[in-house]
Amino acid sequence: MDTPVLPRTTLRPAISRGERPRGLYDLTLPELEARIVELGFPAYRARQVWSWAYRQLVSDIAGMRNIPAALRDALASEAPLALLEPVRTLSADDGETIKTLYRTGDGHLLETVLMLYPDRATVCVSCQVGCAVGCAFCATGLMGLARNLSAGEMVAQVVGAAREARQRGRELTNIVMMGMGEPLQNYAETMKFIGIIHDPNGLDIGARRITVSTSGIVPKIDALAEEPLQLNLAVSLHAPGDELRSTLVPINRRYPVAVLMEAIDRYIAKTGRRVSFEYALMRGINDSDETARDLADLLRGRLCHVNIIPLNPVDVLPYERPEPAGIERFASILRAAGIPTTVRYSRGLEIDAACGQLRAKELAAAS
Numbered sequence: 188m189d190t191p192v193l194p195r196t197t198l199r200p201a202i203s204r205g206e207r208p209r210g211l212y213d214l215t216l217p218e219l220e221a222r223i224v225e226l227g228f229p230a231y232r233a234r235q236v237w238s239w240a241y242r243q244l245v246s247d248i249a250g251m252r253n254i255p256a257a258l259r260d261a262l263a264s265e266a267p268l269a270l271l272e273p274v275r276t277l278s279a280d281d282g283e284t285i286k287t288l289y290r291t292g293d294g295h296l297l298e299t300v301l302m303l304y305p306d307r308a309t310v311c312v313s314c315q316v317g318c319a320v321g322c323a324f325c326a327t328g329l330m331g332l333a334r335n336l337s338a339g340e341m342v343a344q345v346v347g348a349a350r351e352a353r354q355r356g357r358e359l360t361n362i363v364m365m366g367m368g369e370p371l372q373n374y375a376e377t378m379k380f381i382g383i384i385h386d387p388n389g390l391d392i393g394a395r396r397i398t399v400s401t402s403g404i405v406p407k408i409d410a411l412a413e414e415p416l417q418l419n420l421a422v423s424l425h426a427p428g429d430e431l432r433s434t435l436v437p438i439n440r441r442y443p444v445a446v447l448m449e450a451i452d453r454y455i456a457k458t459g460r461r462v463s464f465e466y467a468l469m470r471g472i473n474d475s476d477e478t479a480r481d482l483a484d485l486l487r488g489r490l491c492h493v494n495i496i497p498l499n500p501v502d503v504l505p506y507e508r509p510e511p512a513g514i515e516r517f518a519s520i521l522r523a524a525g526i527p528t529t530v531r532y533s534r535g536l537e538i539d540a541a542c543g544q545l546r547a548k549e550l551a552a553a554s
């Protein structure tokens with residue numbers, strides 16, 4: 188179902204004088220407390236503001252009713268709430284998948300997908316406008332990188348999804364960083380974002396309900412292992428050997444499979460956490476029985492789980508989804524080798540839910 192294009196709002200420019208965007212969602216609770224004290228108000232007001240922003244999910248600072256008008260006015264001009272403007276909202280899967288296209292204050296488009304399941308409500312967050320990794324099968328990779336998103340622009344996507352979920356009588360439970368961009372190439376803002384949504388005074392999303400995905404940025408996997416939060420790590424593998432993986436995920440030339448696996452072993456040893464391997468299955472590319480056996484050999488003995496994701500085809504790219512029988516055969520070879528494996532079909536095929544597809548169509552229509 189296609190809802191009408193939403194009217195333009197009076198979105199305050201998120202970026203001025205070449206600075207990073209900074210809004211209320213960009214501030215941690217201690218940062219907000221410090222700012223409010225600087226403005227001449229008591230620190231406890233920060234927790235009230237935080238509660239309005241993340242518990243009541245208000246969309247306008249004017250709606251924070253127990254906050255003095257002078258403080259509301261100061262925050263509205265210094266730390267606005269509206270960092271992202273919804274441009275278009277599409278839903279699919281009987282309303283269980285809701286995709287929102289947002290425009291940033293400096294005019295970039297990005298995508299967020301809310302997926303409602305019987306036992307959870309998950310939002311897939313974008314962390315960059317475009318992506319520098321350039322995976323061969325990915326609509327976002329075609330664009331190159333325009334810029335990193337700020338922590339607040341990521342938080343704004345989560346708050347928007349939390350509002351959408353609440354309108355449907357649901358609460359947001361899970362975060363996956365599998366939208367546009369490579370989270371570990373925007374590391375500092377990604378970790379700040381996670382700290383904000385994890386804060387128990389606000390959205391209180393448990394670390395075990397937050398999944399960071401990566402194409403395999405080895406030094407940052409090591410950095411992630413040192414973080415205090417027990418996050419889920421998902422590694423986009425897509426091929427078990429260097430020759431094929433370098434053509435699909437070009438970062439593999441810098442961090443080949445063996446080097447990546449050593450980093451993953453260090454991560455597992457340090458955290459004791461199981462790692463997920465994402466595997467976009469493409470007909471005639473990485474779906475042969477031999478490839479499945481090579482993948483099983485690579486992963487055997489590691490604390491891991493494989494998610495096979497039959498590809499969401501992109502119009503302008505030559506990659507196709509295998510037939511259902513081929514998908515099941517690939518999965519069964521892994522399972523027979525003792526590798527825990529799940530086939531996950533992407534939600535929202537009819538609304539271009541693979542990351543970057545809706546944005547690409549919007550840009551094409553506007554040009």
Ligand code: SF4
Nearest residue numbers: 318321322325328368
């Ligand atoms: S699949 Fe992920 S890492 Fe690869 S180009 Fe697309 S957004 Fe970037």
